[in-house]
Amino acid sequence: MILSPSMLSSDFSRMGDELAALKEAGISWVHWDVMDGSFVPNITFGPPVIKNLRKRSDLFFDVHLMIREPERHLEAFADAGADMLVVHAEACLHLHRTLGAIRELGMRAGLALNPATPVTVLEHVMDLTDMVLIMTVNPGFGGQKFIASGLAKIRAARTMLNRQERETLLQADGGISPENAGEIVMAGASVLVAGSAFFNGAPYRERREAFEKALA
Numbered sequence: 001m002i003l004s005p006s007m008l009s010s011d012f013s014r015m016g017d018e019l020a021a022l023k024e025a026g027i028s029w030v031h032w033d034v035m036d037g038s039f040v041p042n043i044t045f046g047p048p049v050i051k052n053l054r055k056r057s058d059l060f061f062d063v064h065l066m067i068r069e070p071e072r073h074l075e076a077f078a079d080a081g082a083d084m085l086v087v088h089a090e091a092c093l094h095l096h097r098t099l100g101a102i103r104e105l106g107m108r109a110g111l112a113l114n115p116a117t118p119v120t121v122l123e124h125v126m127d128l129t130d131m132v133l134i135m136t137v138n139p140g141f142g143g144q145k146f147i148a149s150g151l152a153k154i155r156a157a158r159t160m161l162n163r164q165e166r167e168t169l170l171q172a173d174g175g176i177s178p179e180n181a182g183e184i185v186m187a188g189a190s191v192l193v194a195g196s197a198f199f200n201g202a203p204y205r206e207r208r209e210a211f212e213k214a215l216a
């Protein structure tokens with residue numbers, strides 16, 4: 001299991017130090033929630049912020065774009081140092097082309113699905129997808145409650161992905177804590193995003209261990 005703490009819940013006034021503390025705590029991935037105030041109600045940060053912080057960190061940058069027309073910004077995120085670039089199926093008119101373009105820029109390509117979007121959207125783009133992100137809250141904010149039907153959806157996505165030879169990561173995002181991490185991984189998730197339940201004041205090493213213990 002990979003744990004990807006969401007910087008959305010970090011202290012924005014000291015993100016560089018936060019990244020160093022995550023590394024120190026044994027974390028290997030970090031999740032960046034990019035929001036445009038249109039695809040989702042909220043606005044966060046974009047390529048210049050990520051690019052500056054890239055200089056401070058060698059963690060794996062897992063960048064979740066909650067923006068309309070993400071195809072207009074792929075090069076900017078490649079230049080900013082994104083390792084995995086995740087686009088929403090609902091935000092792409094030409095999803096197949098966009099996933100291919102992300103890979104051509106040297107990044108891994110991720111596909112995110114809102115809670116109401118069926119997993120079948122994956123069917124004809126599976127070979128272009130390195131990670132599927134199942135939203136287990138409606139995107140836009142941290143600290144929301146896990147949508148229970150997300151478990152069945154993770155199982156359905158896992159079944160689809162297991163039909164192919166190659167391995168595709170399956171990420172769950174939203175409302176995840178040590179309390180429900182076990183059942184989410186049992187359902188088939190291989191990457192867990194955690195925002196508010198990770199950045200809750202306790203030392204990061206302790207938080208990481210709490211998630212790991214929940215899966216033992």
Ligand code: DX5
Pocket residue numbers: 006008009031033064137138139140141142143144173174175176193194195196197
């Ligand atoms: C929500 C974001 C999530 C968010 C998760 O739109 O995609 O990554 O940071 O936060 P928590 O873990 O607090 O639900």
Ligand code: ZN
Pocket residue numbers: 006031032033064173193
């Ligand atoms: Zn996210």
